[in-house]
Amino acid sequence: MKVLVIYNPAAGGGRDALLRRFVQALQARGAEVETYHTTGPGDATRALQARTDQGDVVVAVGGDGTTNEVLNGLQPEVPLGLFATGTANVLAKELALPKHPEQAAEVVVNGRNLLVWPGQLNAQRFLMWVGVGYDAWVVRGVNLAVKRVFGKLAYVQAMLQQVARYGQVRYRFVIDGREQLAYSAVIANASHYGGDFILSRQARLTAPTLQVLMFTRPGRWQLIKCLAALPFGLMESVAGVVSVSARDVQVEVLGGITDEPLQADGDPAGQLPARVTVAERPVLVRVGRTPLPRVDGPAN
Known part of the structure; x- marks a missing residue:
C-alpha cells in the first residue's frame, strides 16, 4: 500500500x-x-x-x-x-x-x-458544517496566537466576544425552494460540533442530505439558551431553532451588508451570498x- x-x-x-x-x-x-x-x-x-x-x-x-x-x-x-x-x-x-x-x-x-x-459550499467541499452569522463570526474572530497556546479556549474567547452582536444581522435562506429568515445558522453534514458536543441528531455523513439549523429568534439570551443546550445535545429542541433536512441551500444577508463571512469545517470560507449543496459524488x-x-x- x-x-x-x-x-x-x-x-x-x-x-x-x-x-x-x-x-x-x-x-x-x-x-x-x-x-x-x-x-x-x-x-x-x-x-x-x-x-x-x-x-x-x-x-x-x-x-x-x-x-x-x-x-x-x-x-x-x-x-x-x-x-x-x-x-x-x-x-x-x-x-x-x-x-x-x-x-x-x-x-x-x-x-x-x-x-x-460531502457538502459543497460554492466550489469548495466540506465534511462537517458551514456556519452563517454567529458561528462564522466566532471562527473569523479566533485569535490564532491564543489558539496555538490554549487550544479550544481561543474559541470560547471568540464566542464570548460575539454574543452581543447576535440578532443585529438577518439572513434569507432558500432551502430546496422554501424561504426562511433567520439570525444565524449552521448547515450540518455530521452530528458532532466542537469535539464531543452533539449539534444535530439528524445529520449523517453517510446520507446525501444536509441538516440546516436556523436560529430564528433574536436576542443574546436566546443565543445563550442555544449555547447552553449544546453540551446536552439538545440544540434542536430549543424553541426558535428550526432544523430541516435539505439538499440545496441558498443564503444571502439582508440590509445591504457586504462583509458577512462564512466558515467551513472550522476555518474561514469566504463571504455571502453562497450556495450550499450535497456534493455530486x-x-x-x-x-x-x-x-x-x-x-x-x-x-x-
Whole structure:
C-alpha cells in the first residue's frame, strides 16, 4: 500500500513526535510512505492537485481544517485517511477514530472504506458544517496566537466576544425552494460540533442530505439558551431553532451588508451570498472495522 501523508505542522501547535510514530507504525505494517509538510493555508489542496499519482490512500495529519484542504485536493476513488492532531478534531470524533498513532496507522492499513457524502459550499467541499452569522463570526474572530497556546479556549474567547452582536444581522435562506429568515445558522453534514458536543441528531455523513439549523429568534439570551443546550445535545429542541433536512441551500444577508463571512469545517470560507449543496459524488474515508456508533433521537 502506498500512503501519502499530508502533515500540517501548525495544527495543534505541532505534533512532530506523533507524526514520526505514525509513519513508523505505517511502515511496520508494510506501507510505503511519503510525507509532505504543508507550508501555509491552502497548500495541501494545491500540492495534491499538482500530483498525478496520490497513491492508495491520502492521510491528513492535523485538524479539521487540514482534512478539509486534503478533501478538496483529493482525486476521485482515492480514500481519505485521518490522524487527528489538531485542536478540536471533530471529524475524528464523528468517525470514532483513534487518537494514538499506532492505532491510527492500523485503521489506515487494515481498516475499511466508508462511503461519505460531502457538502459543497460554492466550489469548495466540506465534511462537517458551514456556519452563517454567529458561528462564522466566532471562527473569523479566533485569535490564532491564543489558539496555538490554549487550544479550544481561543474559541470560547471568540464566542464570548460575539454574543452581543447576535440578532443585529438577518439572513434569507432558500432551502430546496422554501424561504426562511433567520439570525444565524449552521448547515450540518455530521452530528458532532466542537469535539464531543452533539449539534444535530439528524445529520449523517453517510446520507446525501444536509441538516440546516436556523436560529430564528433574536436576542443574546436566546443565543445563550442555544449555547447552553449544546453540551446536552439538545440544540434542536430549543424553541426558535428550526432544523430541516435539505439538499440545496441558498443564503444571502439582508440590509445591504457586504462583509458577512462564512466558515467551513472550522476555518474561514469566504463571504455571502453562497450556495450550499450535497456534493455530486461521495468520497471514501478509512475507518475502523467495527460499526460506527449512531447518534439517535428526535430533534424536537
